[in-house]
Amino acid sequence: SFSDLHLSRPLLRAIDGLGWEVPTPVQAAAIPPALAGRDVLGSASTGSGKTGAFMLPVLERLLRSGPAGSGGGGGGAGAATRVLALLPTRELAVQCHTVTVALAKYTGITSALAVGGLPLATQEAALRGRPSIVVATPGRAVDHLRNALGWGLGDVEVLVIDEADRLMELGFADEVGELVAAVPRRRRNGVGGVQTLLFSATLPGTAGVGVGGTKLDALIAAALHKPVRVAIDARAAGDLSGLGDPGGAGAPRRGLVALPPALTQEVIKVKGATDADRQAVLLALASRTYTRRVIVFFAQKKSAHAAHVLFRLVGLPSAELHGDLPQASRLASLAAFTSGAADFLLATDVAARGLDVPTVAVVINADAPRDGTAYVHRVGRTARAGRGGVAVSLLDTTVAAERRLLTALAKSAVPPAAPVVARSVPGAVVASWAARIRGLxxxxxxxxxxxxxxxAARVAERELAKAENALLHADAIAARPARSWFQTGREKAAVKAATLAASGF
Structure with missing residues (x-):
C-alpha cells in the first residue's frame, strides 16, 4: 500500500482523493530509492503511473525539510525553487502540473507551470513568487532562466527529466544540457548537489545506437550519479524497431518495445487507398463501430484538421489536437475530450506520448506511424493501468513501410498478447461514405x-493590440533589458529536422 512507502499523511489523503488504491509497480520500485536520496533511472510502459513515481517522493522530501522560509514547501521570504521537472511537450507539462497540484493539495507546497504558448508575464510573476516546484518545457525554462528577474536554479535540490528519449528526439538536448549545468552539481562522493530522477521509454542497453540513444547516453552520464535502475513492464512485444524507416534493415535499431498487455490490435487493409478512401473508412468506423472515447492519429496537421471539419459536418462530436493550434485551443480540445463533450480526439503525434486521458476505449491509426516506437506510444493511449483497449490501424500493403509494419505487428503478438485481428469494412458502406464526402x-x-x-481577422487584431501596447508603454519597453534567446525559431527547426533525418525518419 502507499502507507508502506512511508509517505506523510497529507500525501496519503491526496492519494485517497485521487482514487489511487495501491502503488503501481513503477511507483513501488522507484519511490523508496528516491526517498533515500538516490538518483533514479527509470523505464516503464505507458500508463504505468510514472508521474506519481517521481512526484510523490519529491513532495515527501519537501514536507520533511520543514516549513516555508526554512527550505520548506510554501512561498514567502526565504523560499526558493527547489524542484525542476522537465517534460517534452506543453500538454505533458500541463498534465504533470495538474497531478502535482492534486498531490500537493493538503501540503501547502507551491508549484508553477512554465511552457510556451502561455503569457510570459504571467509566468514570470509566478516564478517571482519562488514556487517550490516548477514544471516546464526546456525551451521556456531556459528563457526564464536567462530573462526572468529574481528566478534561478541555484537552490534546486531535485531535477526531474521525464520522457527523456522524446526530449532528445525533439532536439532539446542543448536546452536540457544548459539546465543540467545550471543546477548544483553533486560532488564525486555523491554528497550534496541535485538529485536527478530520469524516466525514459528506452534506456541504454535497449535504445540502440541511433542518434536519440547517443544523446540519451550523454544526458544520463551528465545528469545522474550512480543511479538506481528501475525497469518495469519490459515484456518484449516483438521487434518493432525500424518500422517505417526508409533505411529498412540497415536503419538504426531502437530495440524491443512493450505493448500494453490488455491491448487488442486490429488491422484494416486499405490497398492503394487515397486520402478520400481513408476518410471514408474512418467515418464508417466512427459512425458504426467505434463511436465513443476514440483517439484518431494522423501523420500531418492538415489531415487532422480536414477530418475535424468532416466530423463536424456529419454530426460526429470531435476535437482536434495538433501543432497549428494555439496553446489555449489545445487545452480546450483536451478538456472537451476528457469531459466527454467530444467523442473523438483527432490528433497528430503531439498527443501520442504520455498524455493520460481517462478511459480511452479505442485508438485508430488513420495514417501509419513513422516507426515502431511511435506505434507503441500511439496505441498506449488505451489499455492503460490494466484496462482493456483496442488499436485499429489502416494500412496500405502497397507501401513498403506499412507492409513491414503489418508483418511486425503480426510477429509482435506473442503470448500473453492476443493475435492481431484483420477487420473489414463493408465495401458498400465505404462507397456510401465516399459519395457523401464528395457531396460535402x-x-x-x-x-x-x-x-x-x-x-486574417485574428492576425489584424493581434497586430493592432501590439501596436497599441507599444505606444502606450513605449518608455517601459525601451527601458527593458534585451531578452536572451537560446535559439531562433529557424535554428530550432533546423536542429529538430537534422535529428529526425539522422534517426532515419
Missing part, C-alpha cells in the same frame, strides 16, 4: 474560406 465538398470549401477570413 462545397461545404468543406465554405468552411475553409470562413477559417481563412477568421485567421
Amino acid at each position: 465538398a462545397p461545404a468543406v470549401a465554405a468552411v475553409a474560406t470562413e477559417e481563412k477570413h477568421e485567421w
